[in-house]
Amino acid sequence: MSENIFNHLLTTDSLFKNRDVLHHGFIPSNLPHREKEIEALVHNLVEALHGQIPSNMILYGQPGLGKTAATRHVCQQLLARGKELGRTIHTVEVNCCTVDTKYRVLTQLANELVEDSTQHVPFTGWPTDKVFARLRENMDALGGVHIFVLDEIDHLVKRHGDDILYPLTSLNYELRNSRCCIIGITNDLQFTEMLDARIASRLGSEDVAFSPYNALQIEDILNHRALAGVREGVLSDGVIKLCSALAAQEHGDARRALDLLRVAVQKADVTGADSVTAEHVRLAQNQLQFDQMTPVISGLPFHQKLVLYSILLNETNGLTNVSTGEIYSVYQLTCHNASVTPLVSRSVGNVIKNLDSLGLITTKTTSLGRYGRSNRINSCIPNNINPMKIMVNADEAMKPVINAAYRLQSRL
Numbered sequence: 001m002s003e004n005i006f007n008h009l010l011t012t013d014s015l016f017k018n019r020d021v022l023h024h025g026f027i028p029s030n031l032p033h034r035e036k037e038i039e040a041l042v043h044n045l046v047e048a049l050h051g052q053i054p055s056n057m058i059l060y061g062q063p064g065l066g067k068t069a070a071t072r073h074v075c076q077q078l079l080a081r082g083k084e085l086g087r088t089i090h091t092v093e094v095n096c097c098t099v100d101t102k103y104r105v106l107t108q109l110a111n112e113l114v115e116d117s118t119q120h121v122p123f124t125g126w127p128t129d130k131v132f133a134r135l136r137e138n139m140d141a142l143g144g145v146h147i148f149v150l151d152e153i154d155h156l157v158k159r160h161g162d163d164i165l166y167p168l169t170s171l172n173y174e175l176r177n178s179r180c181c182i183i184g185i186t187n188d189l190q191f192t193e194m195l196d197a198r199i200a201s202r203l204g205s206e207d208v209a210f211s212p213y214n215a216l217q218i219e220d221i222l223n224h225r226a227l228a229g230v231r232e233g234v235l236s237d238g239v240i241k242l243c244s245a246l247a248a249q250e251h252g253d254a255r256r257a258l259d260l261l262r263v264a265v266q267k268a269d270v271t272g273a274d275s276v277t278a279e280h281v282r283l284a285q286n287q288l289q290f291d292q293m294t295p296v297i298s299g300l301p302f303h304q305k306l307v308l309y310s311i312l313l314n315e316t317n318g319l320t321n322v323s324t325g326e327i328y329s330v331y332q333l334t335c336h337n338a339s340v341t342p343l344v345s346r347s348v349g350n351v352i353k354n355l356d357s358l359g360l361i362t363t364k365t366t367s368l369g370r371y372g373r374s375n376r377i378n379s380c381i382p383n384n385i386n387p388m389k390i391m392v393n394a395d396e397a398m399k400p401v402i403n404a405a406y407r408l409q410s411r412l
Helices: 035-050 067-085 102-112 128-142 153-160 165-169 197-203 215-229 239-249 254-270 278-298 302-316 324-338 345-357 387-394 396-403
Strands: 057-060 089-095 144-151 178-186 206-209 361-367 373-379
Touching (some): 035 057, 035 067, 035 144, 035 178, 035 206, 057 067, 067 089, 067 178, 089 102, 102 128, 102 153, 128 144, 128 178, 144 153, 153 178, 165 178, 165 197, 215 239, 239 254, 239 278, 254 278, 302 324, 302 345, 302 373, 302 387, 302 396, 324 345, 324 373, 387 396
Parallel strands (some): 057 178, 057 206, 089 144
Antiparallel strands (some): 361 373
16 A cells, blocks of 8 residues: 655744744734723723723734734633623624625624524525514613624725624613624725715714834744744754845735744745745745636636736836826737727726725826826836736637737837
């Protein structure tokens, strides 16, 4: 009988002590450099331990700043203290990126409050008001205070509007034997501007803004995690500093730093290295950039691929800070080579905005005085990524576009 293919890995010493510690979902016993934000959460949610209604809250900040981790940490502590004091407290967290419709959000909230699956709301088929009624019944049946955490709440509102939020923020007027608090977590600093004024007033009773970490703070966070997650002595000098500096460049994102360190250790493990070096960090950075960019580029609709290629083609021709008009001229040529009808100029302007929001290009608006304004557009795809190859692999129709010869003019 042949040897099991996993055996050699099971007998190899890993550089990891506990890999889970370096994942986003791990909640440490303390969160360095988020003391002020945690204190704001605690001062509000302590009302639940008194049997009172905590205020609704909105937590703001870019991705990777600890909003979700801080909320989970505080809720864990709240539940533990509530159990000691004999207080009935329930928390439910919904990620509105994955649970992204009004019906599904309400269904998850209702179903998390009952253990008997025969009493669950079905995934489809009920009127929304019936799901709301079941949610209220489940809340009153359990009693106490319910903390509903809606993570990535801006994603839900952008896609489906704020209809769900008015009845959720009105629950306390209808509940008989329980109370409710809503915590919305958002990456959009202008989130409340999307909301009806009445909803914004009710939901944003208390706002907490999470500021980006600086390089030293990220370094401190990584040092704490590395102590628990990586074997002692395997990180070469400068590895933590490099991960921290690279992550600080990307809006102070601690999750990015954790990813860099975790993948760097994996790279060292796979090659059988005894230590993790700066070279492993660079390899990790390249892989993360590739893993992040590839699905974004390959998933673009066809005309968005053509517009992106038009920008890249201008840059290949030596043009940077290209205008929308320059892009549109090349885009028309790509459409000819693809045998498709070009979109109108305004639609291409919207495509450019989308490519900017996806992080594939940067757009800067400059004033032309009495001649108005103009966009100056550049790609920002890392050099280690070949977007042309990705687009061809994803869409055969891009092959004649990229293989065609273009006679482009340079600026005088």
